[in-house]
Amino acid sequence: MSAQEQTLGFQTEVKQLLHLMINSLYSNREIFLRELISNGADACDKLRYRALEDDGLYEGDADLRVEIEFDSEAKTVTVRDNGVGMNREDVIANLGTIARSGTADFLKQLSGEQQKDAKLIGQFGVGFYSGFIVADEVVVRTRLAGTPAEQGVEWRSRGEGEFTVADIERAEHGTEIVLHLKEDALEFADEYRLKSLVRKYSDHIDVPVRMPTVQEGDEETDTTITWETVNEAQALWTRPKSEISEDEYKAFYKHVAHDFSDPLTWSHNRVEGKLEYTSLLYVPSRAPFDLYQREGARGLKLYVQRVFIIDDAEQFLPLYLRFVKGVIDSNDLSLNVSREILQQDPQVEKMKSALTRRALDMLGKLADDSEAYQNFWNQFGSVLKEGPAEDYSNREKIGGLLRFSTTHTDSATQDQSLADYVGRMQEGQKAIYYIIADSFNAARHSPHLEIFRKKGIEVVLLHDRVDEWLMTHLSEFDGHQLTDITRGDLDLGDIDSEEEKQAQQENAKAREGLVERFREALGDQVQEVRVTHRLTQSPACVVLPENEMGYQMRRLMEAAGQSVPEVKPILEINPDHALINRLDSSEGDSFNDLANVLLDQAIIAEGGSLDDPAAYVRRLNAMLSA
Numbered sequence: 224m225s226a227q228e229q230t231l232g233f234q235t236e237v238k239q240l241l242h243l244m245i246n247s248l249y250s251n252r253e254i255f256l257r258e259l260i261s262n263g264a265d266a267c268d269k270l271r272y273r274a275l276e277d278d279g280l281y282e283g284d285a286d287l288r289v290e291i292e293f294d295s296e297a298k299t300v301t302v303r304d305n306g307v308g309m310n311r312e313d314v315i316a317n318l319g320t321i322a323r324s325g326t327a328d329f330l331k332q333l334s335g336e337q338q339k340d341a342k343l344i345g346q347f348g349v350g351f352y353s354g355f356i357v358a359d360e361v362v363v364r365t366r367l368a369g370t371p372a373e374q375g376v377e378w379r380s381r382g383e384g385e386f387t388v389a390d391i392e393r394a395e396h397g398t399e400i401v402l403h404l405k406e407d408a409l410e411f412a413d414e415y416r417l418k419s420l421v422r423k424y425s426d427h428i429d430v431p432v433r434m435p436t437v438q439e440g441d442e443e444t445d446t447t448i449t450w451e452t453v454n455e456a457q458a459l460w461t462r463p464k465s466e467i468s469e470d471e472y473k474a475f476y477k478h479v480a481h482d483f484s485d486p487l488t489w490s491h492n493r494v495e496g497k498l499e500y501t502s503l504l505y506v507p508s509r510a511p512f513d514l515y516q517r518e519g520a521r522g523l524k525l526y527v528q529r530v531f532i533i534d535d536a537e538q539f540l541p542l543y544l545r546f547v548k549g550v551i552d553s554n555d556l557s558l559n560v561s562r563e564i565l566q567q568d569p570q571v572e573k574m575k576s577a578l579t580r581r582a583l584d585m586l587g588k589l590a591d592d593s594e595a596y597q598n599f600w601n602q603f604g605s606v607l608k609e610g611p612a613e614d615y616s617n618r619e620k621i622g623g624l625l626r627f628s629t630t631h632t633d634s635a636t637q638d639q640s641l642a643d644y645v646g647r648m649q650e651g652q653k654a655i656y657y658i659i660a661d662s663f664n665a666a667r668h669s670p671h672l673e674i675f676r677k678k679g680i681e682v683v684l685l686h687d688r689v690d691e692w693l694m695t696h697l698s699e700f701d702g703h704q705l706t707d708i709t710r711g712d713l714d715l716g717d718i719d720s721e722e723e724k725q726a727q728q729e730n731a732k733a734r735e736g737l738v739e740r741f742r743e744a745l746g747d748q749v750q751e752v753r754v755t756h757r758l759t760q761s762p763a764c765v766v767l768p769e770n771e772m773g774y775q776m777r778r779l780m781e782a783a784g785q786s787v788p789e790v791k792p793i794l795e796i797n798p799d800h801a802l803i804n805r806l807d808s809s810e811g812d813s814f815n816d817l818a819n820v821l822l823d824q825a826i827i828a829e830g831g832s833l834d835d836p837a838a839y840v841r842r843l844n845a846m847l848s849a
């Protein structure tokens with residue numbers, strides 16, 4: 224038994240992930256090699272960064288590299304790096320647990336259906352554990368650079384629930400991963416196969432990936448091993464755009480993003496002048512599972528003069544573009560910059576605004592391909608909707624990238640742009656009209672739409688949780704005000720003719736007495752009662768005062784445990800409706816009941832909840848049995 228051997232159980236999440244991976248990624252299993260090479264290259268990047276301060280960490284071996292070997296008799300494939308390595312504590316934490324928050328919830332969605340789960344796991348990223356797709360035992364030997372040789376660690380596991388760690392002596396720093404191949408995965412113990420996979424997946428990373436060629440010795444010569452670098456080993460972003468193929472861009476994306484789907488689009492630029500940097504930004508085709516987790520990974524990888532500095536450099540893009548992945552390589556920042564310094568550096572602020580514009584332009588271009596853009600929108604639209612609030616100066620640009628459901632298509636698919644809407648505006652129409660509700664159907668069937676449908680005026684139908692938040696910050700687009708049709712007075716501007724306006728006024732006058740009786744019957748349940756011209760089919764609707772917080776936002780805040788001031792609605796009644804006419808001729812309790820029922824119904828139609836639902840039911844039943 225080796226020194227200090229310890230057997231530990233995997234965290235539950237790891238067990239679930241392993242099970243899922245082995246079952247769902249069978250047809251994709253070659254990706255294990257890319258994942259292990261990526262980890263090795265990342266470990267080299269980390270060592271290079273730490274060695275900036277202390278080059279003793281190289282221990283005399285500054286030639287950073289990843290090596291791959293196989294042994295078809297022993298049925299093993301080995302991936303080795305001379306990067307930063309791990310100590311015992313790191314090994315237990317990194318190769319026994321998953322520290323990303325939201326993992327347990329993510330894993331709950333798994334269904335056991337191979338295809339569906341393979342997609343889901345793509346959102347998660349597979350990493351180190353992917354070794355178990357092809358191996359029935361994995362052995363890791365590692366030592367943290369700069370620690371004594373006795374502090375090496377060996378980790379082994381059959382991927383079945385537990386792993387062991389033991390102290391070992393290890394002369395080299397860095398990590399070696401030995402995969403004991405499953406019987407059905409022996410194809411990977413093959414030189415040609417491994418080389419072609421390295422070229423396919425790892426050509427573009429700047430760490431060399433090498434494989435040995437063994438020259439068997441004879442009586443006179445010794446056996447010699449020569450190492451051949453198999454990948455191109457030139458950082459992709461440093462090469463001229465014209466020389467990079469689409470496939471190379473895609474492969475590099477998979478390395479930086481740890482994703483195994485292709486990206487939707489990318490933008491590669493070299494900026495010269497006062498600030499010099501290269502950026503390579505990608506839009507993924509799928510949202511990661513933790514897109515809405517505050518601590519979820521985001522941002523870009525930062526390099527300074529080709530030396531990797533940090534992952535998740537969130538300072539270079541605003542939060543609403545957190546789905547963008549990629550690399551920035553700056554010539555101006557100092558090599559020992561830290562996250563704290565980045566936060567205060569005015570150069571970083573300038574780069575951030577340039578990169579933000581670049582990312583928005585990239586999305587603008589993507590929008591030329593409506594199918595690809597729809598894919599983008601379905602994945603990331605609700606994140607982009609955070610944009611106008613976060614980035615006021617770009618709100619017009621972001622406004623142009625938004626997509627909505629509208630009454631034009633009457634479909635829940637959000638595929639209409641505000642520019643499309645403006646192109647269809649009626650003569651005399653000044654505003655862009657919208658309605659916010661809790662669901663698409665509640666929006667689409669709201670009584671507030673009646674007059675708009677009658678007049679053929681398009682209305683944007685909003686039903687995402689962020690929509691009200693969005694609309695409080697996006698007040699205008701292309702010179703047109705965005706107007707909530709459920710608030711304040713309805714003014715259709717020049718669309719209503721003079722005669723119509725006059726008729727409305729006369730109608731209101733004729734019903735003054737009725738309106739007064741309503742006010743008395745409803746008391747302080749309402750702020751105001753008035754005659755409406757919004758409705759053609761419904762008897763009544765509720766309207767919010769112009770500057771009042773909307774129902775959606777109120778419910779969000781209430782759900783978050785915040786107290787919100789009570790708001791009293793304005794009740795508007797349709798003077799042409801039969802029920803209203805009937806009310807005009809009823810008195811006493813029956814007037815009272817009907818007025819209350821009308822108010823309650825209007826609130827329900829708006830998706831609101833009643834203060835006293837039992838009273839509503841009682842009144843309605845009384846009326847039905849009368």
Ligand SMILES: Nc1ncnc2c1ncn2[C@@H]1O[C@H](COP(=O)(O)OP(=O)(O)OP(=O)(O)O)[C@@H](O)[C@H]1O
Nearest residue numbers: 262263266308309317347348349350351352398481
């Ligand atoms: N070759 C290696 N050298 C040093 N550390 C490693 C190596 N491989 C893995 N690790 C450590 O183990 C951690 C977990 O690796 P894993 O591949 O599971 O996830 P990840 O690389 O963090 O995330 P993902 O690959 O899903 O983006 C890494 O973050 C790293 O700290």
